[in-house]
Amino acid sequence: MTQWTSAVGAQQLARLVRSQRAESPAVAGAASGRRVAAYRGLADGVRRLVLEGRVPVAARLPAERELAAALAVSRTTVAAAYEALRAEGFLESRRGAGSWTTVPAGNPLPTRGLEPLPPEAAGSVIDLGCASLPAPEPWLTQALRGAMEELPPYAATHGDYPAGLPVLRQALADRYTARGVPTMPEQIMVTTGAMGAVAAICRLMTGPGERVAVDSPSYANILQLLRDAGARLVPVALADELGGWDVPAWRQVLRDAAPRMAYVVADYHNPTGTLATDEQRRALVDTARSAGTLLVVDETMAELRIDASPEAGTPRPVSSFDRAGSTVVTVGSASKACWAGMRIGWVRASPEAIRRLVAARIYADLSSPVVEQLAIAWLLQGEGWQQCVQLRRELAGVNRDAMVAAVEKHLPDWEFSVPHGGLTLWARTGGLSGSRLAEAGERLGVRVPSGPRFGVDGAFEGYVRLPFTVSGPVAEEAALRLATAAQAVAGGNVTTGDSFSSFVA
Numbered sequence: 001m002t003q004w005t006s007a008v009g010a011q012q013l014a015r016l017v018r019s020q021r022a023e024s025p026a027v028a029g030a031a032s033g034r035r036v037a038a039y040r041g042l043a044d045g046v047r048r049l050v051l052e053g054r055v056p057v058a059a060r061l062p063a064e065r066e067l068a069a070a071l072a073v074s075r076t077t078v079a080a081a082y083e084a085l086r087a088e089g090f091l092e093s094r095r096g097a098g099s100w101t102t103v104p105a106g107n108p109l110p111t112r113g114l115e116p117l118p119p120e121a122a123g124s125v126i127d128l129g130c131a132s133l134p135a136p137e138p139w140l141t142q143a144l145r146g147a148m149e150e151l152p153p154y155a156a157t158h159g160d161y162p163a164g165l166p167v168l169r170q171a172l173a174d175r176y177t178a179r180g181v182p183t184m185p186e187q188i189m190v191t192t193g194a195m196g197a198v199a200a201i202c203r204l205m206t207g208p209g210e211r212v213a214v215d216s217p218s219y220a221n222i223l224q225l226l227r228d229a230g231a232r233l234v235p236v237a238l239a240d241e242l243g244g245w246d247v248p249a250w251r252q253v254l255r256d257a258a259p260r261m262a263y264v265v266a267d268y269h270n271p272t273g274t275l276a277t278d279e280q281r282r283a284l285v286d287t288a289r290s291a292g293t294l295l296v297v298d299e300t301m302a303e304l305r306i307d308a309s310p311e312a313g314t315p316r317p318v319s320s321f322d323r324a325g326s327t328v329v330t331v332g333s334a335s336k337a338c339w340a341g342m343r344i345g346w347v348r349a350s351p352e353a354i355r356r357l358v359a360a361r362i363y364a365d366l367s368s369p370v371v372e373q374l375a376i377a378w379l380l381q382g383e384g385w386q387q388c389v390q391l392r393r394e395l396a397g398v399n400r401d402a403m404v405a406a407v408e409k410h411l412p413d414w415e416f417s418v419p420h421g422g423l424t425l426w427a428r429t430g431g432l433s434g435s436r437l438a439e440a441g442e443r444l445g446v447r448v449p450s451g452p453r454f455g456v457d458g459a460f461e462g463y464v465r466l467p468f469t470v471s472g473p474v475a476e477e478a479a480l481r482l483a484t485a486a487q488a489v490a491g492g493n494v495t496t497g498d499s500f501s502s503f504v505a
Contacts (some may be wrong), residue, residue: 006234006256008055010062013046014070016054019240020045038073039080046081047090050101053216053459054237060100061091103458126446126478130505131270131423131467135339136391139384140375147374154370162366163358164190164346165373171380172332172346181320186351189358192368194300194333194345198222198263201329201347202229204360205294211259213250213293217426217454217463219270221505222263222298234259235456238269242417244276247283254291261294266318267302271454271465272426273419278315285321285328295328300345303337303389305421306397325350334376336423338388340505344368344376396423399468399475406479407466411486425466432489434464440485440493446478 008016036044049055061067064082068075082099085091089104154165163169169185176183191197206212208230214223216235226233234257239246245264253259264284266276276284288295297318305314322328333345347357361367379385403425404418413430429437434450441448451463470478 006056006058006253007060008062010066010070013055013062013067016049017042017045017071020048037080039077039084042071042073042077042081043084043088046085046101047088050090050103051459051461052463053235053455055101056216056235057101057103057457057459060098063098124445125442126470126474126481128465128467128469128478129447129449130340131465131469132335132340132505133392133395133423133469135341136388139379139388139391140339143375143378143384144371146378147371150374150378151371154374159370160367161190161370161373162361163354164188164368165370165377168344168373168377168380171377172348175380175385176317176319176348179317181317181348183348184351187348187354189347189349189354189361190368190373191345191347192365193335193343194298194331195221195225196365196368197331197333197345197347198296198298199225200357200361200364201296201331202226202231202261203364204357206231206261210261211257213253213257213259213262214456215245215264215269216456217271217451217460218263219265219298220449220453223454223456226263233456235459238272238274242272242274242419244274245280245284247280247287250284251287254287254293258291259293261296262288263296263298265298265301266315267299268304268419268422270301270422271424273417273422273424275420276315276318281315281318282321285318289322289324289327293327295322296331297328298331300331300333300336301422302332304392304396304423306393306400307420319348329353335505337385337392338376338379342372342376344372393421396421396468399471400425402471402475403466403468403479406475407482410476410479410483423468425468427464427466429462429464429486431462432486434461436489437464437482437485440488441482444481444485444488446481446485448482 046055046061050057061082062070064075064078068078071078082091082093086093090102091099092102093099166185168190169188172188172190173183173185189197189200191200202225206229210231211234212226212231213234213236214226216237223233234253236249236253237246238244254262266281268275285295295318299317302317308314317330319328319330330348331345332348334342335345347354349357379388400418407414407416407425407427411430415428415430416425419425435452438448438450448464448466451460451465452458454460454463454465
């Protein structure tokens, strides 16, 4: 997979470096009362920007003279910082071609997920790899019973419905309409989970070598799907402190890279939990329309509001800002709001786009399971769906609070912002390698996905994702094992050996 090569202007890099200085005294040049040389502080700031995905790998940096002027420092300071970065493996230069960011050579950094935990290991290993909750009973069982009662007429047919069962397409259209986005059944295609939905869109709308813009970080499985499709990923950093999208950064990328497609998560983003505001949603849709970029919006987490966000409130669906209906394609799923084992997702798009997706699907997976579609339709047509969502929210809230308390108690050096919804906590690991923490944690009986799985080309090495899937004594024990893993990593007792054939949910 080839990443798109970007350029970072002198003023832009200066602004990012200054923001790092504001966040960290060490980057500013003072740690524990010890003065750090100016060039060292600059090199540390740029390195951290690369590791956290704020400056992409392979981005061309400004010339020494330009950056010196933007930062109001001497050219000698910038030259020494660049030399330090080259020595550490974070910068490469070629005479006449300039300098661009890299990550150090060595063991390949993990970019995929974790394999599902074998059932026989559940008693000894705490699995924080999958952001999924147990089934919401008794509603799952009732929905399947209702589906079996409705099955006989469908059993008398061939059972293949490439666009989805008409009853479910209608129920999903009604759901969108109730959310303020008038929708016809002809605008819905039922898929095999959200992954199936994005895969279908990717097959139809993009080709090998085409640029696809993505949040940075983003959902690990989608990033790998796009890599496997040959896309050239264009990472766009999120705003700090769960601030949603960095709209100016998106404007720049959509203008300069002109990607064919963009994949974003607006609601309780996976892995960070950020929630985009109405203003950001409107601005991004307008920007994508002007650039001719198809905006694929993943709403898998949209229902999982744990508590009200005083800043963002309850934003409108992104598709409500697409007046012409040609810029936004929405992806949804029952996996998080109901149960991942249902494997039912959907696409909402223009009728013409749906017709094209359905026609192309015949050569892929043909259609989705009938019984599961009937079960989701049963939930949507009555009170079952909302009851499931309420159970999800309550359980996620309890689990979130338990995980936050446990991490604050046993890992006080870790930094994170507590999201108002979703299923994941994005934690900065106090300067430790997330890949090595994942390796050490697995040996100690706790599985966590490291930050680079959610980034492009080695970004986010200093992060791990912690899902809200356990609470009480289990959350406490998970944090204790992670604290033990952190001690091992800090002592240099771990080597990275992450698998490359894996899965994250």
